[in-house]
Amino acid sequence: MDELLAEFIAETREMLEASQAEIVSWEQEPGDRARLDAIFRFVHTVKGNCGFFDLPRLAKLSHAAESALAEVRAGRRSADSRLVTAVLAVIDRIVAMVDAIEAGEDFPEGGDELLMNALEPGQDDGGESAALHAQAASERKTGSKSDGPRSIRLPVELLDRVMSGVSDMVLARNELARRMREYGVEPTIDGPFERLSAVLDDVRDGITRMRMQRIEHLFNAFPRLVRDLSAELGKQVLIDMEGGEVEIDREMIEVIRDPLTHIIRNALDHGIESPAQRIAAGKREIGLLNIAARQAGNHIIIAVSDDGRGIDGQRLVEKAIASGIATAEECAGMSEDERYALVFEPGLSTAREVTAISGRGVGMDVVRANIERVGGTISVSCTAGQGTRILLSLPLTLSIIPSLTVECGGERYAIPRSYVEEIVHARAGTTELVQVGDAWLATIRGERLRCIALADVLAVDGSTAMERAALVLIRLAGGDLFAMAVDRVLDHEELVIKPLAPRVMATGIYAGTTLLDDGSPVLMLDMAGIARSQKLLSDVQRRVRRTAQQNDDAREEAEAVPMLLFTALDGQRRAVRMDVVRRIDKVAREAISLAGHGARVVIDEALLSLAGVTGGSLPDGRVTLLRLADGRGEMAYAVREILDTASMTSGIMPADAAGEIEGVTLIDGKAVEVIDCHWIFASEAHAPRQLAPATCRLPDDDPWTRSILRPLVESAGYRILGDSDKGEPDVVIVSEGSEAPTGAATLIRMVGDPAAASATGDIYRYDRSALMAALSAARARRIA
Amino acid sequence: MNELLLIARIGGRRIGLRATQVNSVIELDKLTPIPRAPSYILGLTPLRSSALTVVDCALALELGQPTRPAEQVAQAIVVEHEGHSYALLVDEVEDVAEAHSDVTEVSGEAGAGWKRAAQGMVETAIGPVLLLDAAAIIIGPLAEAA
Numbered sequence: 044m045d046e047l048l049a050e051f052i053a054e055t056r057e058m059l060e061a062s063q064a065e066i067v068s069w070e071q072e073p074g075d076r077a078r079l080d081a082i083f084r085f086v087h088t089v090k091g092n093c094g095f096f097d098l099p100r101l102a103k104l105s106h107a108a109e110s111a112l113a114e115v116r117a118g119r120r121s122a123d124s125r126l127v128t129a130v131l132a133v134i135d136r137i138v139a140m141v142d143a144i145e146a147g148e149d150f151p152e153g154g155d156e157l158l159m160n161a162l163e164p165g166q167d168d169g170g171e172s173a174a175l176h177a178q179a180a181s182e183r184k185t186g187s188k189s190d191g192p193r194s195i196r197l198p199v200e201l202l203d204r205v206m207s208g209v210s211d212m213v214l215a216r217n218e219l220a221r222r223m224r225e226y227g228v229e230p231t232i233d234g235p236f237e238r239l240s241a242v243l244d245d246v247r248d249g250i251t252r253m254r255m256q257r258i259e260h261l262f263n264a265f266p267r268l269v270r271d272l273s274a275e276l277g278k279q280v281l282i283d284m285e286g287g288e289v290e291i292d293r294e295m296i297e298v299i300r301d302p303l304t305h306i307i308r309n310a311l312d313h314g315i316e317s318p319a320q321r322i323a324a325g326k327r328e329i330g331l332l333n334i335a336a337r338q339a340g341n342h343i344i345i346a347v348s349d350d351g352r353g354i355d356g357q358r359l360v361e362k363a364i365a366s367g368i369a370t371a372e373e374c375a376g377m378s379e380d381e382r383y384a385l386v387f388e389p390g391l392s393t394a395r396e397v398t399a400i401s402g403r404g405v406g407m408d409v410v411r412a413n414i415e416r417v418g419g420t421i422s423v424s425c426t427a428g429q430g431t432r433i434l435l436s437l438p439l440t441l442s443i444i445p446s447l448t449v450e451c452g453g454e455r456y457a458i459p460r461s462y463v464e465e466i467v468h469a470r471a472g473t474t475e476l477v478q479v480g481d482a483w484l485a486t487i488r489g490e491r492l493r494c495i496a497l498a499d500v501l502a503v504d505g506s507t508a509m510e511r512a513a514l515v516l517i518r519l520a521g522g523d524l525f526a527m528a529v530d531r532v533l534d535h536e537e538l539v540i541k542p543l544a545p546r547v548m549a550t551g552i553y554a555g556t557t558l559l560d561d562g563s564p565v566l567m568l569d570m571a572g573i574a575r576s577q578k579l580l581s582d583v584q585r586r587v588r589r590t591a592q593q594n595d596d597a598r599e600e601a602e603a604v605p606m607l608l609f610t611a612l613d614g615q616r617r618a619v620r621m622d623v624v625r626r627i628d629k630v631a632r633e634a635i636s637l638a639g640h641g642a643r644v645v646i647d648e649a650l651l652s653l654a655g656v657t658g659g660s661l662p663d664g665r666v667t668l669l670r671l672a673d674g675r676g677e678m679a680y681a682v683r684e685i686l687d688t689a690s691m692t693s694g695i696m697p698a699d700a701a702g703e704i705e706g707v708t709l710i711d712g713k714a715v716e717v718i719d720c721h722w723i724f725a726s727e728a729h730a731p732r733q734l735a736p737a738t739c740r741l742p743d744d745d746p747w748t749r750s751i752l753r754p755l756v757e758s759a760g761y762r763i764l765g766d767s768d769k770g771e772p773d774v775v776i777v778s779e780g781s782e783a784p785t786g787a788a789t790l791i792r793m794v795g796d797p798a799a800a801s802a803t804g805d806i807y808r809y810d811r812s813a814l815m816a817a818l819s820a821a822r823a824r825r826i827a
Numbered sequence: 828m829n830e831l832l833l834i835a836r837i838g839g840r841r842i843g844l845r846a847t848q849v850n851s852v853i854e855l856d857k858l859t860p861i862p863r864a865p866s867y868i869l870g871l872t873p874l875r876s877s878a879l880t881v882v883d884c885a886l887a888l889e890l891g892q893p894t895r896p897a898e899q900v901a902q903a904i905v906v907e908h909e910g911h912s913y914a915l916l917v918d919e920v921e922d923v924a925e926a927h928s929d930v931t932e933v934s935g936e937a938g939a940g941w942k943r944a945a946q947g948m949v950e951t952a953i954g955p956v957l958l959l960d961a962a963a964i965i966i967g968p969l970a971e972a973a
Contacts, residue, residue, distance in 0.1 A: 210876030454860060501862035544880040544911045546967060550863045556871060556878045564859045564871035564878035 047263055051092050052145050057196070058085050059138060066131060073122035082130065083112045089137060095267055100155055101140055107159040108133040120164060129161035199294055202253055209243075209250045210539075214562040216243055221561075254294075258336045258343075259287035261296045265307060269332060272311045279318055279329045280311055286336035291343055295437060299345070302410040302421075306347050306433050307332065309407070314351030314431050324428065326350065338461060342419075348432035353425040356382045363388065383423045387411040446538045448565065449515065449529040452503035456529075457538055457557065457567045464516040464524060466532050469509065476510060477627060479607065480687030483509060484627075485526045491626045492516070494526040495577050497568075500552065505530055517570050525579050540567050551576055578605075578690070608686040608715065609669070611655055612662075618691065618710060619680070619718040625672040627685060629665045633759060633815065635681070636823045637661075644668065644679050645760060654703065654723050655680040673724050680718070691717070737822050740764045742778040742793070747808075752776070752793070755811070759818045774821050779805075789821040830926045832949065834956055835904060836897070836918040838890040843924070843949060843956035848906050852920050855881065855901040867967045872903075872914055879905060879914040887967045888940030894918060906961040913965050924951040930958055940968065 062081050069078035086108040093102035108130050114120040136158055143150040216239070223236070262284050273280040315321075315330035322328050331350045336343060360374045360382055368388045369377075386407045414421045419437040446457040447466075467474050467487055475486040476494065483494040494514065498505025505512070505528070512528035519525075540555035543566075547553060554569040605621035634645045635653060642653035646668070653668070661681065668679040695706040695717055705719030739761040741748050753763055756776070764772050774789045791814070792805040799805070806813045832843035833852075853874060858881060860870040867886035871878040881903065885894040894916050896902065903914035930947035944963035948955050 207876045214873075214876065452862075454862075503862050541877065542911070544868070544913065544965075545909075546965075547861055547864050547868060547880060550861075552863055553861070558873055558876060558878060562873050563857055564873055566859070566861060566871070 047260070048096060048144070051096065052141050053195070054092070055089055055137070055141050058088060059134070066134065069122075070127055070131065073124065073127050079112065079115060079122065082134075083109065083116060086112065086130075086134070086137075095264070098140075098144070100150070101137060104133050104136060104140075104155055104158065107162050111162040114164075126162070126164075129158065132161065133158050199254070202250075206250050206254070209247050210558070212243055213247055214558065216240055217561055254292055255290040256293045256296055257287060258289045258291050258296070258345075261300060261303070262287050262334065262336075265303075265334060268304065268307060269311065272308065276311060277317060278311065278315055280315055281329050281331050283331065283333045284335070285333070289336045289338050289343060291336075291437070295343075298413065299419075299435065299437065302413050302435070303334075303345070303347070305407075305410050307334075310347060310349040310351065310431065310433075314349040314353070316352055320352075324352075343437045345435040345437065346432060347435075348430060350430040353427045353429060353431050354383050354386060354423070356425075356427070359383070359385045380422075380424060383425050386423055387421065446536055446567065447515070448533040448536055448559070449497070449513070450531040450533055451497045451501065451529045452505055454503070455533065455559070455563075455565045456497070457536070457565050458515065458517075458570060459554070459567065460535065462517050462519070462570045464518040467514045467516065467526075469512050469514055469528065474514065478509075479627075479685055480689075482688045483528075485514060486626050487514075487516070487526070489626070490524075491624065492524055492526045493579060494528060495573075495579070496528040498528075498530075500527075500573055500577065507531075517574070519571060519574055519579075523574070523579065525574065527573075538565075538567070604691040606689050606691045606710065606715075606717075607669070608689050608710065609682040610684045610686060612660065612681055612683050613657075614683070615716060616686070616713070617682075617704075617716045617718055618689065618708070619669065619671070620691075620720065621688065623671045623673060623720045625670045625677065628668045628670055628679075630668055632661060632663060632666055633819060635661060635666060636819065642681075644681075646670070646679065652678040653681060654678060655682060671720060671723070673720065676724060678724065680723070737761050737774065738764050738772040739774040739776060739818075740772040741776055748778075752808075755814065756818065759815060760822065761818065774818065789817070789824070791817050791821075832924050832926055832951060832956065832958070833904065834921045834924050834951070834953065835902075836921065837884045837888065837894070837959075838892065839918065841921070841954070841956050842917075843926075843951070843958050844904060844906070844961055845958070846923060848961045850905040850907055850912070853879075853903055853905055853914060855903050855914065855916065865967055869916065874905065874912070874914070877912060879903075879912045881914045881916055882965060882967070883916050884964055885918075887964045888944060889938060889968050890940060904961075906965075908962050908965050913961075915961065915964060922953060924953055924956075927951055933957065 062085050065078045065081040069075060069082060072078065086105045090102060090105035090109055093105060111120070111126060111130065115122050115126070120126070136155070140150050220236075220240070223232070265284065266282050269280055269282045310332055311330075315332070316324065316326075318328040321330065333348045334345070335348075336345045338344075356379060360369075360377075363369045363385045364371050364374060368385065374382070387410075388408060411421050414435055414437070419435060421436075422434050423431065424434070425431040445460040447460050447463050448455050448457050450456075469476055469485070473488050477484045477486070483496070485492045485494040494509075496505060496509060496512070507513075507528075507530045509528055512530065513532045514526040514528055515532065516524060516526050536559070538557040538559075540557050542548070543553055543556050551572040552569060554567045554572075556564050556566055559565050606618040607621050607624050608616065608618050611617050628646055630644060630646055635656075636643045636645075637656065642656045644651050644653040651670070662683065667682050667685065669682060671678050671680055689710045691708050691710060695708045697706040698704045698719075701719075701722055703719060703723060705717045705722070707714050708717050709715070737760060739756050741753060741756070741763055757763060761774065774791060776791045776793060779792070779794045793808045793814075794805045795808055797807040797810070806817060831846035833846050833849050834841060834843050836842070853872075855872055858870045858872055859878075861868060864870075867883050869881040869883050872881050873879075883894050885892055894901075895918065896916075897919040901916055902920045903916045904920065906913050906915060926949045928950035930949055933941075933945055933948055941957070944959045946958045946960050949958045
């Protein structure tokens, strides 16, 4: 049966039981006002609840009784015994119907009209309705009590007590099990102990879930609310809900019920426009209200967004100034989001008129107070004309959090599993760790991530070197990914997290604590807090800022931008924004070609534009390259040496002319040139061109060719075409005396006599540098 | 008057806590350290199905020296404050005594930590004791509050 319906039945029964005594004494004393009120409340509630379900008969009956009683309450009618009988007959009928619903049976048709007529004043059919009353009563007595799911209401404290009792039992069981293992017991003890243990696990599972409820429970009432409100307001609104399966503490549902209802009212009343206005604004005439819930770490995020007109920020500011909440100067200095946040100030509303829907004296300030009381936060963002979005973030302190336990410095810690993207080992082949200054960068399958060590965050001694650590990839709510090194990854566990003492929470590293199965406390890490303290959030925040306040450059520049410091080929200290550096590579000098239209480099068989080579000479041997990516294209920047990572906190003094250098900034008190990535990409980059490797056909397959020449040519980046390969090679190498085939782009003839080689332009078979130069030149021609 | 006090020693000095503030006295067994927490917070210890925050009273009161338990097994007083449970580590727990006088002002000389937590002197059958406020101990040295 529908859970909501079951609750309705339980509630109706419970209310009836509570008012049973009232009904009986009302029968004796129809003039008693208190009794009358109690019965009125009962039929009124039944009527209200019926509205949620498709129960027209119940609704009609309760409505009739309510109207009759309302007349009596208003003093327009007296409660004579005939009315009392009729009302009681209706109540009995309601009970009988509820029983039938619970049992899943159909209630016999008919009879309702008679009852309702009896409620009408001046009708003289008292005898009949009394008979009905008696009939219904006997139905109630003989009617089979259903075997359907039954529910009772319990005080939450009782649940808590039982829950902690069961937790204690589990701990005692674990202790006992440990001692049994240590000292050994009679084998006859093992069986019963196992059974006890299994039962206990079952009980614990049930108990922990008792407090939790799917948020659906709360959401289910919203479509009806939206339907009624939109009808009342003459608007058309479509409600869309996501994340109903998210589990949340029962108590929390009660706490957020009213605030959410209020937010929805506001959205419908003030946010979504009338169909005519919407069409005029070029929108679909049906407004959209989206309510989404999602669990993010130790928080439940509920977002309510509409596609209405948004909040009138200007009006809000005017009102704030008028009512003395803020001064004009303060308002002028506010960001857009800060302005919208004024909505939560007491006494402020942008609604031009107070309407029956939302103008009930409960403002957004009360909503905020309610949310903050339970440790949640509320924020609003909005795009004028496009819609409003209200974000509630609620703590999950009593909820069960699936967690990953890890070890660091000999202690265990828990990480909410929702943050964990993946676990990799630093020593795995796909992972590469580079230290840049003090910072570590992990390259995992081509993606460069910043890497922090949990031991450093906690200031403890980790027992494992970074190179052998386990890396937990953490995905923050904002989408950012970073790696965190721990000594060991232990296990997945479902933990009930409890809050920590305020002075411990103040460290910003922990989200809570829990007891593991063996009874030892473990700390839950606050990943968002750690990311903040390690300055891993900067680019996310910046991105948010940029969309929110494009005109506030001063603020943005004041923020720390992570930079990579290096020495360029010309010996200058330069810096590049960390965000654009995809990875750092070393390539052989031969892979770089300076000829043709511009410098190019071949990395992993892809051809990239190469910058940074003007004004300096390439070092011999291997060249260090920064691989820069702007999201679409990719290019390389040659450097002499990587120096360090740093934060750019001061602004950039722009260069005189547009070019490779954006300007000069101060890093650690020294002037450093900042690379203008935009300019470089604009002038150089294109998507990396995947090269079919250059091909080469070798002379007849003799041992010298196979074991000496072939590896050399391959090391220069050529693919050797065999006899079976079709197609024209880029380069053909022939030995002395062979016929030159036609069609090859480049022909290299190898001769055995050094003197003859220099005379004819051929290459002596052991002149390695000449061969390499020829191969390199051939490839450069091909690229160009 | 006639209020029950739990008598203990902190930094060698005899102190009293109102018995109504005290939940129980436990022997500290396992301790899970909390890295980066203020130094007077020693860690967490399990008590049945919850974790207690262990506070070193001597450090919390800025006595300079950490608490040195008098016995082999360290004793701690369990108190509840604003919904959180704490275990206050003391030198030793001595007794429960009845207060025989009103709370009187302490005469000078006490250090900053004592001043912050002390509510006054109380006479008991085993002599005068310094009455402390558990909440003030838990808050810890103010210098670390920033």
